[in-house]
Amino acid sequence: MRKLLHRLKNHSRLAYFSLWFLLVFYFASFFADILAPYHFDHQFRNKPYHPPTKIHFFDSRGHFHIRPFVYNTVVDDPVFKTYREDHSKIYPLKFFVRGKERKIFFFFKTDRYLFGVDQPAGIFLFGTDNYGRDIFSRLLYGGRISLSISLIGVFISFSLGMITGGIAGYFGGIIDQTLMRLVEILMVFPSFYLMLSLRAMFPLNLSSIQVYLLIVLILSLIGWAGLARIIRGMVLSIKEEDYILAAKSLGLSHWKILLFHIFPNTFSYSITAITISVPGYIIGEAALSLLGLGIQEPYPSWGNILSSTIGNLRVLGDAPWLLLAGIFIFVVLINFNLLGDALRNVLDPKNW
Amino acid sequence: MCLTPKTGRMERMLEIKNLSVLRIERKKSVPILNDINFAVKEGEMFCLVGESGSGKTSLALSIIRLLPKSFKIAYGEILINGKNILGINERSMRNIRGKEISIIFQDPAAYLDPLFTIGTHLQESFHGKMANKKELISLALQEVGLDSEIQTVYPHQLSGGQQQRVMIAMALINKPSIIIADEPTTALDVLTTRQIISLLNAIRLKHSPAMLFITHDLELAMEIGTRIGIMYRGNIVEIFRPGVQKPYHPYSKILLGTIERKNSKLVVGVEKNKFYNEQISQVCVFFDMCDEKEENCKKIIPFIWHNNETGVRCIKSGRNTQV
Numbered sequence: 075m076r077k078l079l080h081r082l083k084n085h086s087r088l089a090y091f092s093l094w095f096l097l098v099f100y101f102a103s104f105f106a107d108i109l110a111p112y113h114f115d116h117q118f119r120n121k122p123y124h125p126p127t128k129i130h131f132f133d134s135r136g137h138f139h140i141r142p143f144v145y146n147t148v149v150d151d152p153v154f155k156t157y158r159e160d161h162s163k164i165y166p167l168k169f170f171v172r173g174k175e176r177k178i179f180f181f182f183k184t185d186r187y188l189f190g191v192d193q194p195a196g197i198f199l200f201g202t203d204n205y206g207r208d209i210f211s212r213l214l215y216g217g218r219i220s221l222s223i224s225l226i227g228v229f230i231s232f233s234l235g236m237i238t239g240g241i242a243g244y245f246g247g248i249i250d251q252t253l254m255r256l257v258e259i260l261m262v263f264p265s266f267y268l269m270l271s272l273r274a275m276f277p278l279n280l281s282s283i284q285v286y287l288l289i290v291l292i293l294s295l296i297g298w299a300g301l302a303r304i305i306r307g308m309v310l311s312i313k314e315e316d317y318i319l320a321a322k323s324l325g326l327s328h329w330k331i332l333l334f335h336i337f338p339n340t341f342s343y344s345i346t347a348i349t350i351s352v353p354g355y356i357i358g359e360a361a362l363s364l365l366g367l368g369i370q371e372p373y374p375s376w377g378n379i380l381s382s383t384i385g386n387l388r389v390l391g392d393a394p395w396l397l398l399a400g401i402f403i404f405v406v407l408i409n410f411n412l413l414g415d416a417l418r419n420v421l422d423p424k425n426w
Numbered sequence: 427m428c429l430t431p432k433t434g435r436m437e438r439m440l441e442i443k444n445l446s447v448l449r450i451e452r453k454k455s456v457p458i459l460n461d462i463n464f465a466v467k468e469g470e471m472f473c474l475v476g477e478s479g480s481g482k483t484s485l486a487l488s489i490i491r492l493l494p495k496s497f498k499i500a501y502g503e504i505l506i507n508g509k510n511i512l513g514i515n516e517r518s519m520r521n522i523r524g525k526e527i528s529i530i531f532q533d534p535a536a537y538l539d540p541l542f543t544i545g546t547h548l549q550e551s552f553h554g555k556m557a558n559k560k561e562l563i564s565l566a567l568q569e570v571g572l573d574s575e576i577q578t579v580y581p582h583q584l585s586g587g588q589q590q591r592v593m594i595a596m597a598l599i600n601k602p603s604i605i606i607a608d609e610p611t612t613a614l615d616v617l618t619t620r621q622i623i624s625l626l627n628a629i630r631l632k633h634s635p636a637m638l639f640i641t642h643d644l645e646l647a648m649e650i651g652t653r654i655g656i657m658y659r660g661n662i663v664e665i666f667r668p669g670v671q672k673p674y675h676p677y678s679k680i681l682l683g684t685i686e687r688k689n690s691k692l693v694v695g696v697e698k699n700k701f702y703n704e705q706i707s708q709v710c711v712f713f714d715m716c717d718e719k720e721e722n723c724k725k726i727i728p729f730i731w732h733n734n735e736t737g738v739r740c741i742k743s744g745r746n747t748q749v
Contacts, residue, residue, distance in 0.1 A: 316536035322492050323531075324551045324596070325524035334550070338541045423541055423580045 081420050089416030092409035099406060103217030107176040110211035111190045111197055115372040118196050118206035121147065123155040123393045126201045134161040141166045146195040155392070165195040201395035203382060207372075209395060213402060216374035221406070223290050223375075224355035228348055230294035235301030236337060236344065242302070243309025244332050254306065260299040268296055269358060273367045282373045289368055293358045301347060308340045315339075342422055349414025353407035360403060376403050439636035440489070440527075440604045441465040445502030447481075447488055447660075458484050458497060460660045460711075463729060466604070469634030471627070473647035475681065476657030482640045483532075485657075486608045489638070490529055491519050507603060525553050527604040528597035533613045534589035538581035544592050545577030551596040566595040570625060587618035594625065598633075605629075606638045611646070623650060645685045653735060656681065661711050662729065664738040675740045676716050710741070718742070 083090040102109055118124070129142045143166040145159035171190040175183055191197045200209040242253040260268075272292045280288065312318065313336060321331050360377030362368035364384065369375040379399040383389050389396055419425050447459040459481045466472040474482050487493045489504055491511060503510050506526055511519060528551075531537040538547060548563045564574040570591040581589060590610060597605055607626060611619040627650060630637050641647055647654050648668040656664045656678045664675040673682055710716070710723045722741050731737035 316531065316533065317539040319492060320531060320537040320593075321539070321550070323490050323523055323529045325520045325522070325553065326550065327520060335539055339539070341541075424582050 078420065082416060085420050085425075086412075086416040089412050092412040092416075096406065096409050096413065099217060100221055102214055103221050105178070106211070106214035106218055107178045108184055108186070109188050110208075110214045111187055112208045112211045113174070113176065114207065114212050114215040114374050116207060116211070118202060118208075120149065121157070121196060121198075121202055121206045122204050123389070124157060124196070124198055124202040124206065125393070126395055127196065127198045128159070129167065129197075130164075133164055139164070139166070143167060144191055144195055144197055165191045167191055167197065200398050201393065203379075203393075203396060204386070204389075209379070209398060212374040212379055213376070213399060216376045216379055216399065217402070219286065219369055219373070219375040220356050220359055220377065220403070223286070223293065223359045224352045227290050227294040227297065227355040227358075228352055230290070231297035231351075232301060232344065232348055234294070234298035236305055236340075238298070239302040239305025239307075240309055240332055240337060240340075243306040244313055244328070244336060246310075250306070254303070257299045257302050260296075261303075265296050266361070269293070269362065270365075270367070272296075273362060278367075282370060285369060289359055289362060292362075293355050296358075297351060297354065301344070301351075304347070305340055305344065308343060309336055312336050312339045342418055345421055346414045346418040349410050349417060352410045353403075356403055356406065376400075439466060439468055439507055440638065441503075441505040442485075442489070443503040443505070445485075445488065445504065446500040447484060447493065448498050448500050450496050450498055455498075458660050459488070461729065462502070462662055464655055464662060464665060466636040466638055468603075468636055469630065471630055471637045471639055471650055471652050473651030473654045474638065474640045474657055474662075475642065475644045475647045475654055477642060480657040481660040482642075482657055483608055484660075486529060486606050486638070486640055489604075489606060490523055490527060492523075524551055524602070525600045526602055527606065528600065528602040529606040529608060530590070530593050530597050530610045532609040534586065534593045535581065535613070537593060538589060540581055542580075543577060544579055544581065544584070547581075547592065548577065548596060548599060551599055553600050562599060566599045569598060569629070570595045585618075586614050587621060590614060590618075590622055591625070594622075594629070598629065601633065602635060604636045604638070606640070608640045609642065610639075611641070611643075619646075626650075644681045648685070659711050661739060663712065663740070665736050666738075667736060671736065673738075674742075675712075675738050676718050677712050680715075711739075 082093065124147065127144050129144055131142055132138055143164040145161055146163065146165060147157040148160050150156045150158040167189060168191060169189050170186050172185055173187055173190065175185045177183055196208070198208050198210065200213065202208055238253050238257065242250040269292055272295070276288055318331060318335055321335050356376065359368055359375060360380060363375050363377030364381035369378050371378065376399045383396040442462050442464055445459055445462040446457065448455040449458050462485065464472070474485065476482050484493065484497065488499055499512060504512055506522060511522060548566065549559065552559055552563065554562065567574055567576065572588065572591050572595065584592065611622050614622060623646065626637070639647070639651065651668055653665055653667055655662045656673065656675065658677050664673055664678045666673050673679060709725065710727045713719055713723055716723065727739050727741055729737055729739045
């Protein structure tokens with residue numbers, strides 16, 4: 075593993091950076107309970123569409139403070155939602171503040187967050203939305219859903235695709251014909267409409283965890299067909315290779331040959347395909363959420379944070395920080411693509 | 427010594443009786459091997475020589491039952507240690523492959539999986555008890571003259587000779603009673619060829635497996651083989667002992683002429699574009715090219731054994747066998 079990292083670094087600095095960048099994203103979402111200053115449904119009712127909070131080192135009289143601080147804000151214009159700072163009191167930024175108890179993934183409890191400020195002031199790194207909820211916290215929590223949906227979905231659809239394609243390609247004949255016709259039936263539907271109709275088969279009033287699982291399932295059921303076809307093609311050519319004949323002559327069983335010789339040799343393609351398809355799941359989830367069929371409020375996902383923006387055109391001009399969810403999706407997408415490209419070369423022993 | 431042969435084996439290890447193989451095409455079937463009969467004994471180096479397309483590799487693949495799907499064994503028997511492997515199911519065949527019979531292929535670079543280290547390859551080919559796995563692997567490597575450290579290396583990092591040594595180690599590791607070497611030196615240079623050949627010879631003398639050495643190089647076969655089988659268009663036309671007998675069959679003489687460079691007239695391309703399946707039932711396989719043909723040759727020529735070990739598929743063999 076360390077060797078692999080080293081090779082990735084030597085092969086492409088950019089991809090190496092992407093890997094770390096993505097790890098930071100995943101790490102941040104995983105530990106959102108600690109890192110986020112507010113819970114995702116915590117509302118500041120008097121601070122909707124609040125712009126990102128300014129963090130100060132100098133107070134209004136020009137004195138320098140070592141500990142950065144924020145001012146409380148009050149509504150200046152209730153119609154256009156403009157705020158002005160109340161300079162009468164400073165609220166220093168505190169680290170490891172104590173607050174309401176949160177559960178980290180049902181197991182661990184924590185009542186300390188990485189940073190925060192005392193009420194009634196608020197620290198909104200990326201501003202707030204129409205209910206006065208902190209966008210930064212919601213993006214962290216939302217990343218948990220968006221990023222994990224993509225990983226689980228990719229895992230399911232790639233297992234399905236590899237197994238189906240592998241079996242069809244290796245054994246051939248009637249098995250191949252049957253499986254491939256099934257795949258083709260799945261492929262003739264435009265994937266977006268298939269996604270919508272699959273979602274429409276289920277009721278709307280599901281609990282959030284049910285919706286989450288449902289979306290994972292729908293996305294992975296759509297994604298595997300194309301992969302199965304390509305893997306089948308690769309297996310068809312790999313099984314004619316001499317080293318497969320050699321493996322057979324050693325007395326290995328079909329399953330061993332398929333698992334240990336044929337699948338690993340498709341990895342040069344499938345690793346790339348996996349990393350490149352991850353963004354597709356994030357976007358798929360975003361698309362469902364955008365239409366209100368995905369993760370429901372108040373639970374955040376990058377998709378529904380973005381969708382609350384699109385619903386209201388005024389926001390685009392007055393509260394552009396709400397579009398940050400889109401930028402997050404974009405950044406993760408680019409990094410996955412860069413990483414996938416480099417991984418293909420790095421995983422091939424011939425390039426070492 | 428761990429790699430000594432087991433006792434109590436049948437004397438004839440590999441025996442092939444009346445083997446015929448067809449390639450099934452859309453409407454017709456093309457004979458690939460026709461009426462192959464021979465046996466390889468313990469400790470023997472039986473060399474099969476023939477030009478490309480004569481069916482040498484098909485024969486090797488039918489012995490381990492890994493012929494491509496379009497090939498079909500029409501009739502005959504292949505006996506490995508007295509057991510006919512054509513009658514058993516795939517699962518028991520799998521137990522024979524690698525364990526009782528192993529094969530060394532032509533181009534080691536293509537026959538080693540590029541994604542796995544040499545150590546993984548060796549572990550995979552090992553079928554014995556897990557307890558002494560490591561020991562036996564390094565022993566096998568030592569025997570083929572490789573360092574134990576080579577296990578962490580990937581195939582493409584090795585030279586052709588080293589790769590072939592790895593293949594030999596893989597073939598050796600289960601102490602098989604039969605080793606088939608399918609043109610193991612074709613992809614190698616002259617010096618490496620020498621090394622590999624002497625290695626194979628050393629292995630033969632040490633463990634005395636039945637060795638079937640397939641090559642197109644008659645000179646090499648004359649040097650190392652205890653017996654040589656000459657193949658022509660899917661038939662074994664002659665089996666002889668080099669050094670003891672001279673080959674008799676006209677085709678064998680042509681081949682020999684190419685080594686000695688005496689008989690330049692005979693070095694003519696053998697016609698390949700003609701399928702011989704139409705003629706096979708009527709005349710001798712070598713009829714078209716033969717300089718010594720006569721009217722009697724226009725019939726099926728059986729393989730005439732001189733004793734149990736040598737013989738020739740030629741009508742004149744009865745008249746002039748000793749040289």
